[in-house]
Amino acid sequence: MTSNLLEEGVEDILETLLADADDELLVVDPSASTVExxxxVATEAEDELPTIKLVAADGVLKDVMGDFIVASNAADLVEAGALSLRTSADAGGNSLFVTREAVMALVTAGEHVAALTTEDEEFVADAFDTYEAEWESAPEFKLRTPAISRVRETLGTDIGDATESDFDTVLASLETARGDGDGLDEVTISLLVAAKNDVLLYDISKWGEDVGIASKATFSRTKTKLEDMGLIDTEKVPIDVGRPRLRLKLGDDRLKNADARELAGVAQSLLAS
Incomplete structure (x- = not known):
């Protein structure tokens, strides 16, 4: 394990920690930005990850996991057994990273961040036992967001490869996916890429409900909002029995002329106007 680490960003320190940790890494009281x-870093890591046991304030995790991009990647890590999320009542101060070899406290000063490290065997052993016991007794944080790999796989299978590709491209163009003026939420993204590919509202909303993104009712309400604002249109498609279904279409010419990389930016501009 490396001694004190001084870097320009938390990302660099986390890359070193994940590379150096052998089997388990306890993450205690991280800030929202550290969790993100x-x-x-864990999602992009090419090497095998240690088991990451994270305990954070409930409010911190709820806030961070309100971003679909972060939450869906975290869900992938949870399903793979690489990450476990648990909640504590209160934040304790500096973020701590604890392995069986070292204890590190994350400290930010100006433009730099450091992981101040001790490798004293007795202290490290006591700290590991203490924080592992805290993690074991803490309640599990329930992620309600589906894993991004499952979203991609089912979207491609159930709706089509072109829609799945556009969905990925739109996500990649966003820093956050929260909605309410902070990126686009996952339902809006799904409806926009569905409209770009002339998908039926029934099909995309059924897929969204089945995979765990949102209920059909939420898809319907969001469709109505986007339609009222002119972002999407619908056309009726007759079926053998029952009411016609609705095919989604992009409504505004600026959206029609945008490629998938531009779709989110144009949509956000229209929603803000």
Whole structure:
């Protein structure tokens, strides 16, 4: 394990920690930004990850996991057994990273961040036992967001490869996916890429409910909002029995002329106007 680490960003420290940790890494009281960076670094890691046991304030996790991009990647890590999320009542101060070899406290100063490290065997052993016991007794944080790999797989299978590709491209163009003026939420993204590919509302909303993104009712309400604002149109498609179904279409010419990389930016501009 490396001694004190001084870097320009948390990302660099986390990359070193994940590479150096042998089997388990306890993450205690991380800030929201540290949780986000940890999920990103762990998702992009090419080497085998240690088992990451994270305990954070409930409010921190709820806030961070309100971003579909972070939450869906975290869900992938949870399903793979690489990450476990648990909640504590209160934040304790500096973020701690604890392995069986070292204890590190994350400290930010100006433009730099450091992981101040001790490798004293007795202290490290006591700290590991203490924080592992805290993690074991803490309630599990229930992620309600589906894993991004499952979203991609089912979207391609149930709706079509072109829609899945556009969905991925739109996500990649966003820094966050929360909605309410902070990126686009996952339901809006799904409806926009469905409209770009002339998908039936029934099909995309059924897929969204089945995979765990949102209920059919939420898809319907969001469709109505987007339609009222002119972002999407619908056309009726007759079926053998029952009411016609609705095919989604992009409504505004600026959206029609945008490629998938531009779709989110144009949509956000229209929603803000």
């Amino acid at each position: 960076e940890l999920v990103t």
